[in-house]
Amino acid sequence: MSPTLNASSPKQAKTDPSKTTYKIAVIGGDGTGPEVVREGLKVLNAVTKKSGFKLEFINYDLGGERYKKTGEILPDSVLSELKTMDSIFLGAIGHPDVKPGILEKGLLLRLRFELDQYINLRPVVLYPNVETPLANKKPGDIDFVVIRENTEGLYSGAGGFLRRGTVHEVALQDSINTRMGAERCIRYAFEYTRKRNKKKMLTLCGKTNVLTFAFDLWERAFYEVAKEYPDVKPDYAHVDATCMWMVKNPEYFDVIVTDNMFGDIITDLGAMIQGGMGIAAGGNLNPEAVSMFEPIGGSAPKYTGRNVINPLAAICAAGMMMDEIGRPEAAQAVEKAVFTALSSGKIKSLAAGKMGLTTTEMGDLVASLI
Numbered sequence: 001m002s003p004t005l006n007a008s009s010p011k012q013a014k015t016d017p018s019k020t021t022y023k024i025a026v027i028g029g030d031g032t033g034p035e036v037v038r039e040g041l042k043v044l045n046a047v048t049k050k051s052g053f054k055l056e057f058i059n060y061d062l063g064g065e066r067y068k069k070t071g072e073i074l075p076d077s078v079l080s081e082l083k084t085m086d087s088i089f090l091g092a093i094g095h096p097d098v099k100p101g102i103l104e105k106g107l108l109l110r111l112r113f114e115l116d117q118y119i120n121l122r123p124v125v126l127y128p129n130v131e132t133p134l135a136n137k138k139p140g141d142i143d144f145v146v147i148r149e150n151t152e153g154l155y156s157g158a159g160g161f162l163r164r165g166t167v168h169e170v171a172l173q174d175s176i177n178t179r180m181g182a183e184r185c186i187r188y189a190f191e192y193t194r195k196r197n198k199k200k201m202l203t204l205c206g207k208t209n210v211l212t213f214a215f216d217l218w219e220r221a222f223y224e225v226a227k228e229y230p231d232v233k234p235d236y237a238h239v240d241a242t243c244m245w246m247v248k249n250p251e252y253f254d255v256i257v258t259d260n261m262f263g264d265i266i267t268d269l270g271a272m273i274q275g276g277m278g279i280a281a282g283g284n285l286n287p288e289a290v291s292m293f294e295p296i297g298g299s300a301p302k303y304t305g306r307n308v309i310n311p312l313a314a315i316c317a318a319g320m321m322m323d324e325i326g327r328p329e330a331a332q333a334v335e336k337a338v339f340t341a342l343s344s345g346k347i348k349s350l351a352a353g354k355m356g357l358t359t360t361e362m363g364d365l366v367a368s369l370i
């Protein structure tokens with residue numbers, strides 16, 4: 001799996017004002033994926049009813065079941081079709097009967113790489129009435145965004161074994177950091193921080209004291225790009241300190257930019273402090289081509305088909321998708337409806353089975369508030 005620049009993909013302007021219909025590929029995927037996706041689509045349908053644009057949903061049955069039946073994970077023909085979409089909405093990947101790694105690498109990571117989705121965008125927001133494990137933190141204290149590089153680093157698949165299975169075996173897993181890859185991610189992060197217009201502080205999360213090659217490159221790229229953004233304050237924190245502050249004083253952060261592996265880890269920490277996987281949404285972005293949005297919670301096999309899983313993360317991911325296709329007013333409508341649903345007190349908890357509402361009822365509630 002190598003990063004591709006994907007020069008052949010359509011790099012059209014995303015905010016074409018004359019565009020009124022958007023083609024969205026829907027991959028329900030495994031476990032509870034299809035259930036949460038269904039609620040996300042319900043909310044999007046409520047949005048388009050009141051807006052001047054249409055969404056055309058095209059379903060793809062990718063995931064563990066298809067792999068078990070046919071051995072196919074992501075056929076090239078499907079990949080070509082996905083490249084023509086305006087966006088992709090993904091439920092979850094991961095099947096209890098499929099060895100871990102096969103679907104993750106063959107589907108999720110392959111899509112990220114093939115579509116060159118070089119940004120992983122993860123807002124970390126504590127909504128009203130949501131319980132955080134952090135003592136004395138309230139909404140407003142936890143409100144930052146992690147921008148994770150999504151196509152390089154330890155995820156590049158570079159490395160190999162020597163003398164595997166012997167007492168002298170060697171395993172190498174290389175972190176690939178290109179100047180181009182780091183810089184485009186950093187530049188996106190500066191732009192994002194400027195547009196977000198809150199504290200206007202961008203923190204580079206790295207490990208310059210130990211990873212003296214990889215983060216030397218990142219740090220130089222960061223401070224060079226920073227000169228183009230005099231209105232944004234560049235800031236630096238080691239990844240271990242970042243974890244500490246995310247727990248101790250999360251209000252410090254505005255936007256964090258980091259590499260693929262550190263980003264993977266700190267965004268799970270972020271999901272927990274904002275109330276768990278039930279509310280954590282993410283986007284895999286190619287700002288010039290096709291992006292993909294997903295709740296980050298996974299397939300939750302034990303809750304599958306029981307109508308008890310929390311769809312809010314999928315609904316929030318659907319909202320983020322509206323922003324990316326160039327419909328920020330629709331994104332705001334979804335965000336506001338989720339906010340109002342949580343403020344209403346009707347949702348008892350974000351944990352599966354403890355919400356006081358079914359999956360379907362949660363979707364109905366948010367849709368009714370659009």
Ligand code: IPM
Binds near residue numbers: 108
């Ligand atoms: C994520 C996930 C993936 C990752 C897995 C499923 C491959 O944990 O989106 O953060 O490690 O990137």
Ligand code: MN
Binds near residue numbers: 264265268
């Ligand atoms: Mn992860």
